[in-house]
Amino acid sequence: MNAFILGLLFLITFPNEQVSAQKYAFVSVLSSNDFLIPAKVLAYRLKKLNSSIPYIIIVTQDITEYSINELKQQGVIVRNDTKIDTPYIKTHKARKYQYTKIRLWAMTEFDVIVHLDLDILPTRDISTLFECGSFCASFRHSDMFNSGVFVLKTNETVFHDMEQHVASAESYDGGDQGFLNTYFSDLKFAPMYDPNKAPHTCENYSMNRLSAQFNYDIGMYYLNNGRLLVDPAIFHYTLGPTKPWLWWTYPIFDLNWMWLDARQEMEQGSSADFDTCVSLATTNCLLIVSLLVIKLVIERFVVNVISTRSVSSIETHLVSQSIYLFSMWFALKLAHPSAQPVAAWVFFTSNLAWTTSILTAIYTRLRSGFDVKIQSIISCVFFTMLCYALAWLIVLQISHFNTRVLTAIFFILAQQILIVMFIRHSLIVKPSRQQTHKYQILPNNHYVA
Template sequence: MAWTGGKKFGSLRVLWLVLAFFEAMMMVIRSEGSGGFYQEATPYKNAYATMMYMGTPRDYEFYVATRVMIRSLAKLKVEADLVVIASVDVPLRWVQALEQEDGAKVVRVENLNNPYTNQPHFDKRFTLTMNKLYAWNLVEYDRVVMLDSDNLFLQKTDELFQCGKFCAVFINPCIFHTGLFVLQPSKEVFNDMLHELAIGRKNPDGADQGFIGGYFPDLLDQPMFHPPPNGTKLDGTHRLPLGYQMDASYYYLKLRWSIPCGPNSVITFPSAPWLKPWYWWSWPVLPLGIQWHEQRRGTLGYGAEMPIVLIQSILYLGIMASTHLARPNLSKLCYRRADKSFSTIQMFVKFIAMWSILAAYIVPFFLIPHTVHPLLGWTLYLLGSFALSSIAINAFLLPMLAVLTPWFGIFGTLLVMACPWYSDGVVRALAVFFYAFCCAPFLWVSLTRVMTCLNVTLEREAFLPRLGDSPPPSGLNKLY
């Protein structure tokens, strides 16, 4: 009866996972991202620009982020060209998608040499960020708003084109941020920057941030930008209000914005690369990640990732079905030998069993497309870890509840982090810590139970055939 109850329990969990997965998948498919956002060729005097280059492990993720930002600006009906400064090694199919599907103007450029790559503590992911200087070479425009692809636009910001020759936001008290800045293109300034780059102007970080910050050292002393009501353009340099570059880390402290100056228009994510908002694990780990994905769902959609998601889901369902049907045969992978090598075999089997359980929770994480919607990504992760755990459960005849205790723990952690009623980020972090503290004893008990079950299984002589024992002669069989 106990085995039958476990079988029913497993079937119900599989059914629940399948229903949850396809519900999330249908939500993503029904997104508004099926249509294009191609803008008609209107002769604008201003431009929103961003850059793309190759050579990092995250090139595709930044390509997707760039397309989402371009489409979100088009959806806001900005009165400006959308320009992508792309290095010559960017794949042609990406360039065509940006031009034909997203309505962007792609400017192909040669990568600028970075003379700071050999200085101490240089981060190699910033090697080609000097390409951002090409924004000053867009002399066909009066003003250019230069952007990083990790910006999330909340509303139209065309008033920025009224700013002067250079304007930026100080999200750090002493250093302005180059994730968004306004510039007046100038061939003279561009050539002078190239000269300063060639002679190796002092640059603390070796990236565009340090170089541009050193090129405009007195911006902190400049007046705050306030757009003139008559629409005229200002001269000189200005500081932009903080609302044009709201650092996402501020939000995580209070779970709300409290910026006293300027409009709350643009959120930026100047964090570690693996914490960018387009990764599926960004929510509910980082609450604002869902905002970026909602913007993608309403613009670009998730059609590129759906074939891989469907293939993985079918694969996981097939693993669960096949391991359940092959349970008696899988258990025969364990062997017993009644000599001194039996202890070695025991240790080896335990090692394989524990690593198979650990792999069940690690492998699915790396197989899921990085830029899929969080609801779909986490559902696929839970489905994959459940399926791979079933291999260990059926192969080593382990108790299902003990093996799946981490699975329930991860699912509970996601629910705790996703709760919307926390007063601030500190309370949210304490709640997650308290939940983890309460789960630790259950994880320890489940580990102990798994090890005990393995010992009992390996000791059952009737269950395990003797490895190395030769079968009795055929003649003896006839005698008996």
């Protein structure tokens, strides 16, 4: 009797000991070192919003040890694995075309997993997703769901079945998203998951659709002229050329500022930003010195074998435009894509200005035989950087997206016209006129005192 009473008291005191808690995890796949910074930002964000749930990143064979160590410093659990190539690899060779995500079903040490692409930003705790069902995903634009965010209950039998169907199941996009849409084709008939109702359990193996708030496509925001149709718990930066870690997307795409705030908060107190600025400044100085040395060498030693005193206006216009466009391409290549936007814009503009100005001065020396003073080059650099700075600040103040885009396009075209005209006049036309008339004989009716 005493043993029975003690056992009853134990059950009353520790009622949860008889039922093991569900084991949850957030999981992503990293197959390119280019996505290291967004992976670190996502890890920081998840830890800040809910530190009790582990975040695991499956890294494939393409990832360097440096990237792995950086992830571990953010508290990420790194799991090495091999990439599962798409059966359509002959026509889909990019890294994004793969089936590695199906490995999540084999991670049976966890009961429920929320998969997250690395180009997302949670705005609040998303742990409620673990209660949605055995498989949940969000539909956007069509009856095909997006695999950037989905929930699954692990099951090794399902994983092996997926492996057997990899080669035979259709994939409309050649990647995992198309495969999963084929495998879970009935999801479009499933009910919508409501996180405000009583918690679901995954034991019933039910599928549920997720609201757009759990996978909000930023494209919808921009198509609606900068208006949110829902209150997003997750922003998904789906527009390829406008990813928030790419510096040239600022200041046009305003949702990118939210991601940038998270990045700056993550890097606060570290030397990453300072080191990047030092690297950019050093590269900029080396470029300027190299170009100036080339200019001085040409002025000192190169014989003007192709020079002529009469150069057509059409030629100078075409050459000026070509030099400007080449300098823009060259400056873009030098800037690191994921550098901080303000530092990267200053670096890009400085490189563009110096390259355009010095190359134009070299053209004037080789084509016309006239030397261009360094003061003229500096004035062109200052004018170019001023034009870009004013355009950037004006675009930044415009709140409506459509107006902001149109204004940016106008400035891009206007800047090219104004800058090229100014540089052409300062470095081609003006030096030619000055040195042509420098030793001109005065007319007979003028007398030198």
